[in-house]
Amino acid sequence: MVIDSSITLSWFFPDEETPASSAVLDEVSTQLVVVPIHWRLEVANVLAMAERKGRTSRPLVDRFLLRLDDFQIEVDDGNAAVFSAVLELARKHTLTTYDAAYLHLAQSRGCPLATLDKALREACTNVGVHLRGV
DSSP: OEEOHHHHHHTTOGGGOOHHHHHHHHHHTTSOEEEETTHHHHHHHHHHHHHHTTSSOHHHHHHHHHHHHTSOEEEEOOOHHHHHHHHHHHHHHTOOHHHHHHHHHHHHHTOOEEOOOHHHHHHHHHHTOOEEOO
């Protein structure tokens, strides 16, 4: 399964957690998941912004990051051809290239994608990528 930052961060922020994201967390705890190379930076950026705004604290973030380290996460670093494919998906489905990278990874690996992002869910439906966390 491919997971994106929205599903990952829903496990940290109680007001963003849903029954579907909790179910995905249960699955992630027992199986390998795949993420694009920018996933760690995207998650870290949101957490850093939340710290700056006083929404969370450094000790809570540090504990969450240690928890993520317990999961079996494969980081797909892609290659030069991926950039063109991701850009094309972003154009076609009006996505950010970050979200298009999740879509491309799920599509190329034949994996379901876990996301809470509405535009990304719609693009998955349009290209036939199975969704989790919906």
